Amino acid sequence: MEEKTVVILGVTGSIGTQTVDVIKALKGFKVVGISFGRNVSLAEKIIDELGVKYYVSEREASKGVKIETLEELFSITEPDIVVCAIPGFEGVKAALESLKHTKRLALATKEALVCAGPFVKQLAEKYSVEIIPIDSEHSAIFQLYEPHIDHVLITASGGAVRDVPLDDIPSLTPAQILKHPTWSMGGRITVDSATMVNKLFEVIEAHELFNLDYSKIDVKLNRSSFVHGIVFLKDGVIKIHAGKPDMRIPIAYSLTYPERIYESCIADVKEFDLSLYNVEEERYPIFHYGLELARTQSGLSWRIALNASDEIAVEYFLREKITFRQIETVVKRTVDYVIEADKSVESINDVYEIDNISRNYAAKVVKELLSK
Ligand SMILES: NC(=O)C1=CN([C@@H]2O[C@H](COP(=O)(O)OP(=O)(O)OC[C@H]3O[C@@H](n4cnc5c(N)ncnc54)[C@H](OP(=O)(O)O)[C@@H]3O)[C@@H](O)[C@H]2O)C=CC1
Ligand SMILES: CC(=O)[C@@H](O)[C@H](O)COP(=O)(O)O
Numbered sequence: 001m002e003e004k005t006v007v008i009l010g011v012t013g014s015i016g017t018q019t020v021d022v023i024k025a026l027k028g029f030k031v032v033g034i035s036f037g038r039n040v041s042l043a044e045k046i047i048d049e050l051g052v053k054y055y056v057s058e059r060e061a062s063k064g065v066k067i068e069t070l071e072e073l074f075s076i077t078e079p080d081i082v083v084c085a086i087p088g089f090e091g092v093k094a095a096l097e098s099l100k101h102t103k104r105l106a107l108a109t110k111e112a113l114v115c116a117g118p119f120v121k122q123l124a125e126k127y128s129v130e131i132i133p134i135d136s137e138h139s140a141i142f143q144l145y146e147p148h149i150d151h152v153l154i155t156a157s158g159g160a161v162r163d164v165p166l167d168d169i170p171s172l173t174p175a176q177i178l179k180h181p182t183w184s185m186g187g188r189i190t191v192d193s194a195t196m197v198n199k200l201f202e203v204i205e206a207h208e209l210f211n212l213d214y215s216k217i218d219v220k221l222n223r224s225s226f227v228h229g230i231v232f233l234k235d236g237v238i239k240i241h242a243g244k245p246d247m248r249i250p251i252a253y254s255l256t257y258p259e260r261i262y263e264s265c266i267a268d269v270k271e272f273d274l275s276l277y278n279v280e281e282e283r284y285p286i287f288h289y290g291l292e293l294a295r296t297q298s299g300l301s302w303r304i305a306l307n308a309s310d311e312i313a314v315e316y317f318l319r320e321k322i323t324f325r326q327i328e329t330v331v332k333r334t335v336d337y338v339i340e341a342d343k344s345v346e347s348i349n350d351v352y353e354i355d356n357i358s359r360n361y362a363a364k365v366v367k368e369l370l371s372k
């Protein structure tokens with residue numbers, strides 16, 4: 001098989017480094033370009049280890065050839081596969097740019113589908129790009145998918161707050177919230193797991209990826225994160241995708257699909273945990289708030305505001321400027337404001353504009369909270 005060329009965006013992060021691990025374990029993939037933020041030393045190590053030629057970053061590395069923009073990196077490398085693993089709106093922008101220059105987008109950045117799903121799919125169709133989800137639940141549904149579906153179920157661990165007395169949740173510290181019970185991930189998504197904004201994102205992500213009405217996407221807690229996704233077929237058959245929580249598995253599948261080549265440890269039957277629990281409304285208020293919006297709102301503006309306000313609120317929470325419960329305040333006030341403004345989103349420029357409006361408003365709410 002001819003080597004496939006790969007560009008990894010966000011290579012120094014949780015998904016990025018696990019992608020490097022997988023590529024080292026598999027044969028047939030050559031990393032021709034990377035992007036990263038501030039972790040220059042790790043980027044240099046990866047450039048050395050994999051013999052990567054080009055990189056994009058605001059920082060200077062002592063190895064590799066620095067390229068100023070992603071667009072330039074893509075036009076030089078024209079990669080077979082782009083792994084997009086940059087969080088937040090920067091990741092949205094990177095995913096949109098990738099679609100013009102690759103045959104396969106291995107997408108971890110769920111925010112791209114939350115904020116710009118219809119435009120992502122339009123570009124993928126225009127440039128004949130396959131979108132293969134890396135997100136564990138969506139990789140699961142993708143692997144189980146067949147047309148005769150009645151509905152699907154994605155699981156949640158419940159994050160760091162799942163066993164905390166309700167009264168103690170509002171004042172939990174970043175250190176307590178970053179202790180995820182089953183996964184090791186980047187900061188933003190780990191906080192989002194505790195608020196279950198992550199799962200709200202994932203319901204939207206499934207809606208976009210599988211063209212399912214929100215009423216066809218169920219969410220239940222599986223405390224071990226052993227079950228990743230379930231597909232309920234109309235003939236009564238139920239297909240369950242499970243396995244030890246290890247992101248290298250969906251990452252590998254996004255690279256090798258339709259082949260299944262990667263090898264990992266196999267859970268023993270005594271480790272099976274198929275128990276499913278409801279998502280408590282009082283424990284995860286933003287999740288239920290967002291589900292109601294998914295059912296009642298059309299258009300993208302509330303989703304763009306959800307990402308932008310959450311991104312800002314999580315940043316201030318991690319810097320210990322606002323409390324954990326105040327994340328909910330920033331998100332709800334911003335999303336409600338943007339819904340009230342009732343702006344339609346007809347283009348990618350509109351996505352950028354609503355993101356900007358949302359960030360400015362969220363920053364205003366944070367400022368008010370800080371002044372109290
Ligand atoms: N981690 C996980 O298990 C999962 C993650 N995801 C999704 O994957 C995405 C990445 O998450 P995760 O790996 O946890 O995030 P991390 O925070 O661990 O890593 C983020 C990466 O993005 C880089 N980065 C940040 N800003 C920029 C930028 N402007 N340009 C280039 N690179 C940038 C960081 O660089 P540096 O560190 O050098 O500053 C780092 O390499 C998110 O969208 C997340 O929702 C989905 C499912 C599971
Ligand atoms: C590993 C992965 O796919 C994450 O998105 C994970 O789902 C986050 O954990 P929660 O299930 O607690 O949100």
Ligand SMILES: [Mn+2]
Pocket residue numbers: 135136137202
């Ligand atoms: Mn997930």
